[in-house]
Amino acid sequence: MDELILKLKGEIIEVLNLEDLQPEDIADDAPLFGEGLGLDSIDALELIVLLEKNYGIKLTDPAQGREIFQSIRVLADYIQANRKK
Amino acid sequence: MKNFLITGAGIISAIGNNKQETLAALLEQRSGIAPLRYLKTSHTEFPVGEVKLTNEEMRQLLDIPETEVTTRTSLMGMLAVREALRHCGLDPQTPQNVAEMTELRIALISGTTVGGMDKTELYYLDFFEDNTKDAYIATHDCGSSTEMIADYFGIFSLVETISTACSSAANAIMLGAQLIRDGRADVVVAGGSESLTKFHLNGFNSLMILDREPCKPLDAHRAGLNLGEGAAYIVLESEEVFNRRLRVKPAMTPLKPLARLSGYANTCDAFHQTASSSDGEGAYLAMTKALAVANLQPEDIDYINAHGTGTGNNDLSEGIAIQRVFTNGVPPVSSTKSFTGHTTSAAGGLEAVISLLALQHDFIPANLNFSTPMPELSFTPYTACHCGLDPQSPKLHHVLSNSFGFGGNETTLIFSKV
Amino acid sequence: MNLYIKTYRHLINPSPMIDGKEYLTSVYRSLGIDYPKFFKMDNLSKLGFLASELIFKDDPSRFVPREDLAVIGFNRSASLEADTAYQATIQDNKNYFPSPAAFVYTLPNIVTGEIAIRNKFYGETSFYISEQFDAEQIFRTVNHAFQDKKTRSVLAAWIESFDGTQEVFMMLVETETSEIPFSIKQINKIMNN
Numbered sequence: 105m106d107e108l109i110l111k112l113k114g115e116i117i118e119v120l121n122l123e124d125l126q127p128e129d130i131a132d133d134a135p136l137f138g139e140g141l142g143l144d145s146i147d148a149l150e151l152i153v154l155l156e157k158n159y160g161i162k163l164t165d166p167a168q169g170r171e172i173f174q175s176i177r178v179l180a181d182y183i184q185a186n187r188k189k
Numbered sequence: 190m191k192n193f194l195i196t197g198a199g200i201i202s203a204i205g206n207n208k209q210e211t212l213a214a215l216l217e218q219r220s221g222i223a224p225l226r227y228l229k230t231s232h233t234e235f236p237v238g239e240v241k242l243t244n245e246e247m248r249q250l251l252d253i254p255e256t257e258v259t260t261r262t263s264l265m266g267m268l269a270v271r272e273a274l275r276h277c278g279l280d281p282q283t284p285q286n287v288a289e290m291t292e293l294r295i296a297l298i299s300g301t302t303v304g305g306m307d308k309t310e311l312y313y314l315d316f317f318e319d320n321t322k323d324a325y326i327a328t329h330d331c332g333s334s335t336e337m338i339a340d341y342f343g344i345f346s347l348v349e350t351i352s353t354a355c356s357s358a359a360n361a362i363m364l365g366a367q368l369i370r371d372g373r374a375d376v377v378v379a380g381g382s383e384s385l386t387k388f389h390l391n392g393f394n395s396l397m398i399l400d401r402e403p404c405k406p407l408d409a410h411r412a413g414l415n416l417g418e419g420a421a422y423i424v425l426e427s428e429e430v431f432n433r434r435l436r437v438k439p440a441m442t443p444l445k446p447l448a449r450l451s452g453y454a455n456t457c458d459a460f461h462q463t464a465s466s467s468d469g470e471g472a473y474l475a476m477t478k479a480l481a482v483a484n485l486q487p488e489d490i491d492y493i494n495a496h497g498t499g500t501g502n503n504d505l506s507e508g509i510a511i512q513r514v515f516t517n518g519v520p521p522v523s524s525t526k527s528f529t530g531h532t533t534s535a536a537g538g539l540e541a542v543i544s545l546l547a548l549q550h551d552f553i554p555a556n557l558n559f560s561t562p563m564p565e566l567s568f569t570p571y572t573a574c575h576c577g578l579d580p581q582s583p584k585l586h587h588v589l590s591n592s593f594g595f596g597g598n599e600t601t602l603i604f605s606k607v
Numbered sequence: 608m609n610l611y612i613k614t615y616r617h618l619i620n621p622s623p624m625i626d627g628k629e630y631l632t633s634v635y636r637s638l639g640i641d642y643p644k645f646f647k648m649d650n651l652s653k654l655g656f657l658a659s660e661l662i663f664k665d666d667p668s669r670f671v672p673r674e675d676l677a678v679i680g681f682n683r684s685a686s687l688e689a690d691t692a693y694q695a696t697i698q699d700n701k702n703y704f705p706s707p708a709a710f711v712y713t714l715p716n717i718v719t720g721e722i723a724i725r726n727k728f729y730g731e732t733s734f735y736i737s738e739q740f741d742a743e744q745i746f747r748t749v750n751h752a753f754q755d756k757k758t759r760s761v762l763a764a765w766i767e768s769f770d771g772t773q774e775v776f777m778m779l780v781e782t783e784t785s786e787i788p789f790s791i792k793q794i795n796k797i798m799n800n
Contacts, residue, residue, distance in 0.1 A: 119708075121646040121647045123646035124643060145461070146707055146708050147708070149395065150708045152397075153704050302685075304685075306690075313694075330736065332736045351734070351735060353714075353733050364733075367754060368751075370754065371750070388694065388713075391697050391710075392707075393710075394705065395705035395710050396711075456730065457723040457728055458723075458729075459672075459720075459724050459726075462711045462720055462721065462724075463711050471729065478757070595714050595716075596716040597720045597723060598716055598720065
């Protein structure tokens with residue numbers, strides 16, 4: 105799990121162009137949206153693409169994302185349970 | 190403020206190839222949104238508002254040989270501009286008009302964002318293979334579709350292309366008025382043209398804002414927009430120029446202005462690249478400013494043609510902005526995108542012509558597919574349609590039309606009876 | 608109406624050998640600002656953003672919302688560079704993942720929006736495409752914007768980013784008298800300097 109969390113942090117930094125952040129700057133339980141990393145609705149959509157591209161998980165409703173993108177840990181748990189690749 | 194007469198209009202969209210067909214569809218509440226037929230894509234799950242003509246059929250209507258390089262955006266634009274020019278007595282294909290037209294400074298201002306993307310998609314791989322399709326490289330850019338429309342008529346001394354996403358055509362109309370006000374053009378043909386492409390169908394799909402059913406603007410259960418395509422233009426001129434034209438050519442006397450453009454404004458929502466702010470600040474400012482330019486009070490507006498895309502975000506933001514402006518009661522509101530689909534850069538042109546038809550025939554186009562009020566709003570969209578001899582038919586004096594684009598680009602136009 | 612160029616900035620990537628993104632990042636770093644959203648922008652928006660930062664960074668009344676300032680962009684290639692980047696995400700059937708973040712920049716006027724968002728400008732924004740740099744068009748369009756009685760300033764820019772070129776020429780035009788008159792001649796002179 106820790107490995108997946110670290111990998112995810114790297115992927116998120118890359119696809120969301122969080123240029124000034126290092127993986128260690130993102131706390132496992134910190135909220136991704138709102139106060140946390142300051143991500144917006146487009147970032148949420150880009151994370152949905154990431155889930156499909158890297159893990160074969162297809163979300164069709166952006167509202168589902170709200171649950172899954174609570175924190176890196178919640179996201180990693182979801183991927184672990186649902187990944188197809 | 191100078192009197193901007195609107196003396197001509199032309200339109201082509203999913204609900205008709207001219208004003209008459211458009212009017213009939215609006216009155217009969219016949220939507221043009223249907224399964225994909227003309228655009229070649231695997232995304233057949235999304236209903237769209239396509240113009241019901243192939244490029245070949247449009248070329249024939251325009252007498253353009255097959256050898257000539259055209260794009261769907263330019264062909265639709267030519268058909269709509271031709272209808273607008275014929276309407277105001279300036280069709281260059283009528284020989285007696287030519288002398289008159291050489292004395293007038295006529296401008297074409299067109300909004301588009303897709304431009305020649307349809308052909309680029311079709312021939313992109315051919316560009317690398319050989320040079321048989323290279324002529325379509327030059328037609329890719331937005332400016333080129335306007336130039337092709339202008340070249341077809343050969344009467345325009347000033348040609349400009351505006352690209353501000355979904356408010357492009359409305360901004361073209363606003364610029365047209367400014368050109369007349371500042372004495373830089375005598376007659377302005379302004380509007381926009383945009384064809385459907387895989388490029389933006391995929392893009393809007395990636396934003397997850399496409400409805401798989403016909404769109405339900407201003408409804409609590411709205412699930413996104415349907416894309417559409419089309420072109421629409423209006424002809425603007427000052428009263429002086431129009432009266433002078435009438436004096437020179439008494440045969441034109443049966444022509445009378447459709448309406449006038451009484452107000453316009455463009456503002457910025459300054460909130461997000463694509464999303465609208467929750468208080469609709471940009472939209473609020475655009476409507477307020479346009480009313481001030483028109484010297485009208487909110488109570489004077491008889492009908493609002495909303496931007497009303499059918500997305501969760503737009504309709505809420507716009508609805509709240511409308512409530513903030515119309516504090517003493519919201520006039521009838523409808524989104525005609527439930528008929529045409531969202532024609533993106535052309536939308537402001539289509540909705541200008543639809544607003545003019547509403548003013549001219551004293552009717553309010555219905556907001557189709559509405560069933561459940563939005564809990565956040567105090568008003569519901571207009572769903573009936575009364576017209577003509579119907580005693581319930583409203584009398585319209587002033588119509589307000591909203592067009593909002595990505596980039597927070599917000600435009601309001603107000604049309605008034607002459 | 609007599610208009611003046613209060614200030615202007617002209618940024619050009621000095622060499623086609625320097626990657627556009629790298630060049631723009633180096634300018635951003637030199638400004639010493641913290642605006643992470645910069646890195647999400649396409650090159651066109653970055654160019655416009657950087658020029659506007661240079662113009663407004665020392666403005667004492669910065670970030671006070673303004674309804675009286677219009678932002679007007681002009682260029683030749685529209686958003687072609689962003690279009691190409693987005694097209695790459697849908698080109699291959701086997702690797703087909705349309706990118707929402709790339710798609711939102713496939714509109715040239717997003718740059719005017721980005722500048723407005725950063726600075727809280729609520730006035731007019733627009734974008735024009737023309738065959739080439741046209742000082743007369745810029746002069747005319749800026750003058751139109753000033754006919755609106757509410758407009759006190761216009762931020763006008765030629766912003767082009769495509770095929771190895773990154774160039775922005777941005778000027779703040781105002782009614783208040785300053786050293787440089789706003790004229791077609793001056794626009795050309797600064798642009799060609």
